[in-house]
Amino acid sequence: MSDKPDKLITDDGLRLDGRRADEIRPMKIEIGVLSRADGSCYLEWGRNKILVGVFGPREAHPRRLQRADTAVIRYRYNMASFSVEDRARPGPSRRSIEISKVSREAFEPVIMAELFPKTAIDIFVEILQADAGTRTAAINASSIALADAGIPMKGLVTSCAFGKVDGQIVLDLNKEEDNYGEADFPVAMTQDGEITLLQMDGHLTPEEIKKGLELIKKGCKEILEIQQTVLRKKFETPVEEPEAKAEETEIEAEETEPSLEYAPEAAVVEEVIEEAEELEEELSEETTEAGAVTETVPEAEELEEIVKEAEAEVVDGEAIEEAIEAEAEEEAEEETEEEAEEEAEEEAEEEAEEEAEEEAEEEAEEEAEEEAEEEAKGPWKVVKDPSESGSRGENDE
């Protein structure tokens, strides 16, 4: 191990690697580097090299780990034996077990695990080369790997550390600063700035902590931008293609419409559409009814009562308000869950609708064919809305 340098920060405010106090190390990210994982990310941050693979949601084994109401999230932080100066003993160390725990907790508020009961979402982190700040780097990489795996999240988690070096508060410590610095303070936060991981060791005054947290916010904002940029780069391009295709098909449809050959069928299809629309209306009436039932939330009344009770027994205005807020928050969470359920119901209904439509259309088509044969010689009527019939025909195929 090298000896402590005389100065970790030069007089003109530059650090050993040439950064200023509020600058993060350069970050390089690659997405989807592992073909067998559901999502993966390779991240280099300074001299850190980190590989993350995400698997799941998949069946949780052993089965006793399964939870009936939510997915279990598992996070394994593992250091390669060759990742550090002195060979690390392979297998979980006490340090890696602790980091795995707090990192998992850093993701629990954002991963929508409740959507995948009885499953497991595995996040495997391999530290290939370590150079201070591996847990924060691993969290940044995991965030992207989770997005790559298509795991529903409320937002990305971003992580960064600050520390104290030569009495100065600096962002994103490098190895020398970590070794000889006076404090290390890793933080992970959501896009809304809520802190999901916080650890600290060293010697800091409350003022220094406040200053450091400001730096952290700046660093996390920059990292979030990098994360969003790489994710956009990977996933935004294909989104534009179907739009172009849709335009083409529309044009095709328009071109084919004037042809009289399609007219007889189209006329019948129009009837079918009307029938289908009636069906749809019926169905939508049902859905609105269903919606109306779930709208009356009994808890709301209870909540009001609680509020009244609480107000009656005024003890501490502030306490009451805050507690009510908390209740409301909880309520809101429950509501969002209900909403999610409703959505699921609606989706199911939509599927049913589609099926009904398809059936109706199939039936109608058969009828239409028969009718068309019968009416083949009859007089044609002008097709009123050819575009609609055209597009319907397209869907049917």
Next chain:
Amino acid sequence: MSEIINTLKKDYIYNLMIKGKRQDGRGFKDLRDIKLETNIISKAEGSAKVTLGDTQVLVGVKLQTGTPFPDSQDEGVIITNLELNPIASPEFEPGPPREDAIEMARVVDRGIRESGAIDIKKLCITVGESVWIVFIDVHVLNDDGNLIDASCLAAIAALMTTVVPNEQQGIGTNVPLAMKEIPVGVTLAKIGSKLIVDPSLDEEAVCETKMTIVSSSDGSVAGMQKMGSAPLTEAEVLEAIEIAREKAAELRELYLEELVRQE
């Protein structure tokens, strides 16, 4: 089953908090009754037992000679271990330490190590060859919540009463372990939007997240750890630090300063 109980308890504890109360009648910033006993295991070089409400933690300190780490040839070694004994709770099982036990041990260790509580340079016997290794073993005897604060307090108290057994090694007379700082850990739990000090077992079961802050006598912070799956806001973190420093100062004055030995 325990989840159902937790849901019921949660409602109960929430409703109490609306009224500004806690289950056991404490204020949000009140600690439970503390009893600290030192030198209770004569075979250990230092020992302390802390009773925090119904939580009981026993810490024994043993010293052994060994080789120093290559990157700190003239410094003694601190090793902290925490065991969640099956005797302490029906939830605990024998076997290798669970992740929460490892986490707690490491938080206790970090507080002692980073605050510079032990003068580790004075634990060097021969540079690069032989140093004292300080084993801090935390034995949890009864878990009624907030094991970390009880462990921190017991560990520092045990260290403050530790004697370095030089005679046993034939290297002079026994001396008290050189201490430089008195770190104190204070844990806050977040329930709803309230922060409460010294969570009981029930409060721990229903709280969203906990944060332990270890602070030194100059009011600076030596270690922090957020535990639990709910996020905290920046304001909550700063508020927690303030409360923890205040409480730590109280604890230090009440229980630990009398243990400071004149050399």
